[in-house]
Amino acid sequence: MSDGPTITTIAQRAGVSIASVSRVLNGLPTKAETERRVMSAARELGYVPNSAARSLKSRRSNQLGFAIADIGNPAYLAMIREIQPIFKAAGYRLVLHSTDVDTADEIEVLRGLGERYVDGLIMVPLRMTREHLDMFAGARAPIVIIGSVPDGTPVDNVRTDSRTGVRLAVEHLHGLGRRRIGFLNGPLDTVPGAARGAAYIEALEACGLPYDKNLVEVGDFYRAEGAQAAERLLGRAPEIDALLCANDLIAFGALETLRRTGRRVPEDVAVAGMDDTDLATLAWPPLTSVSLGSAERGRVAAELLLDRLGKGPRAPRVVTVEPRLVIRASTTGEETR
Amino acid sequence: MSDGPTITTIAQRAGVSIASVSRVLNGLPTKAETERRVMSAARELGYVPNSAARSLKSRRSNQLGFAIADIGNPAYLAMIREIQPIFKAAGYRLVLHSTDVDTADEIEVLRGLGERYVDGLIMVPLRMTREHLDMFAGARAPIVIIGSVPDGTPVDNVRTDSRTGVRLAVEHLHGLGRRRIGFLNGPLDTVPGAARGAAYIEALEACGLPYDKNLVEVGDFYRAEGAQAAERLLGRAPEIDALLCANDLIAFGALETLRRTGRRVPEDVAVAGMDDTDLATLAWPPLTSVSLGSAERGRVAAELLLDRLGKGPRAPRVVTVEPRLVIRASTTGEETR
DNA sequence: TTGTATGCGTTATCAT
DNA sequence: ATGATAACGCATACAA
Secondary structure, three states, X not given: OOOOOOHHHHHHHHOOOHHHHHHHHOOOOOOHHHHHHHHHHHHHHOOXXXXXXXXXXXXXXXXEEEEEOOOOOHHHHHHHHHHHHHHHHOOOEEEEEEOOOOHHHHHHHHHHHHHOOOOEEEEOOOOOOHHHHHHHHHOOOOEEEEOOOOOOXXXXXXXXXXXXXXXXXXXXXXXXXXXXXXEEEOOOOOHHHHHHHHHHHHHHHHOOOOOOHHHEEEOOOOXXXXXXXXXXXXXXXXXXXXXXXXXXXXXXXXXHXXXXXXXXXXXXXXXXXXXXXXXXXXXXXXXXXEEOOHHHHHHHHHHHHHHHHHHOOOOOOEEEEOOEEEOOHHHHOOOOO | OOOOOOXXXXXXXXXXXXXXXXXXXXXXXXXXXXXXXXHHHHHHHOOOOOHHHHXXXXXXXXXXXXXXXXXXXHHHHHHHHHHHHHHHHOOOEEEEEEOOOOHHXXXXXXXXXXXXOOOOEEEOOOOOOHHHHHHHHHOOOOEEEEOOOOOOOOOEEEEEOHHHHHHHHHHHHHHOOOOOEEEEEOOOOOHHHHHHHHHHHHHHHHOOOOOOHHHEEEOOOOHHHHHHHHHHHHHHOOOOOEEEEOOHHHHHHHHHHHHHOOOOOOOOOEEEEEOOOHHHHOOXXXXXXXXXXXXXXXXXXXXXXXXXXXXXXXXXXXXXEOOEEEOOHHHHOOOOO
């Protein structure tokens, strides 16, 4: 717990100047004898370079940030699992921000970039306000946004195609003969909530099904809220024969409600989620889900960020990850796990 | 993306010295006029203090670390979810280390403490080597270990009582009339693996059941490995009527294998896990599990760390969180979710 | 090859 | 109340 040695300590011990110490430590050409003495002094003292001093001098923190609303969401977790090892391999530490579904918190994180405690940031904003866009424009470090930003926004952008994803699911349910397809959505003022809500309507039309707003219930992107939303929806529209859920957590909640109210899945109600999280194969029945490529989006975001850090300024890039429908027993009744 | 303003920039703009700027920014007594000019200059320039310079001067990073083997494990996730908001509320950022089940990685994190990029660390070591203990002793920042350390180790320590936890589960299964209770463990050279393995034997004896090493299978703490271990065990000892699993992930894997091989849970084989993760109620049937208080251990660890940071050196403390058996349908067959 | 001296951006001490 | 200046630990331009 002593007050760590500095290059000055080493210099005294080795009887050389701090410049020589620094040179040896950084592998610059040095006389063998000097190098030997410095290295052994450093080892004996248990020297470790001070990161604050290094950062101040180098103007690099060797840290990268990842900001999400909720670590508990397995879709975000899948991203972290990709991002962390990529950052680590590139020599960066991961600073994790959980913004608590709070827009002000997100803004705070963006403002914090000015402190330069990270060299770059990956953010998954839940809402996208004017203030977000302003902060992106003035940001003092590279930002990668997972989720859609308006064209021209000066950040790299990794998107998914919610519209296609929702369509895949609705077509699947329609193809199974379902005609009363309910939709359990998250808050409409969130980026995914708005996108998936609109896509649901589009997809119904593409299938030639009428849009009945009575079949849509809005809750939040969590399991408990999903269970409650399902209960409200089924109370109001008991004739529903399929349920599309805006994410897997909602779907898990819906499965609970369906079981509790004595409905069979998929015989009475087919259920599909979105995100295709690890948990989809844990639920019973295994959950059909639209993969939005969470892991891949995380990986791509990390790579974009590192690439920009390595190569300096360049035009913002947009990468779109294609959704993919993963069919399991919650819609087909077959054991396909 | 410009090169952020510093107090020097502000001083020029406001026509005062950097000392005055610093004073105003830190709320020290200043003449109203000076304060006004500095504040408006700072606002106009969008000034944000540089964290590296601040850290170098203050010798504090305002960052705290959390090091775990695998973010994917929901037990660790439960800890993060407690720790992050506590850190944030106290003004600290969270630096997350995932050590990839690699002991060398853990040691590297401990060595990194010397860089002083964090003011303290919470670690959940999977293995506990001589090297770990040495690093603890020489650590240059406060450490809280979740998991058991030998008495006298100079770190705060938050434990769970594996022995009691395993006993609760075994007694429960025994009370249900089960007499061939198998055990699916994780690696024996890990802290939890060793503890739970020993506890299993003890618990059997306490129930008057013979220990049959044929009923124990060792895999790893993951779902896929759990499924495989269950398959090996059931192939070898098909008469098993209960399965205790060293964590929930293993149990989920076991449930898969049991279903796939046509065994009913709990009629043919009762299954219990450990950790009582969120996922326990998602599985089918809902999983009986021994809660080891993951969330609480996280919370306590965070509080211990902050307390030490606030109050300075003091004797190492040990807090033990009591386990609790949460009974669900995977052992009793009743719907108790 | 090595040492001296300077600067990174901040805080804090000391004069004024 | 304010300004000049040192110091935090490191890297480096320059001089020797």
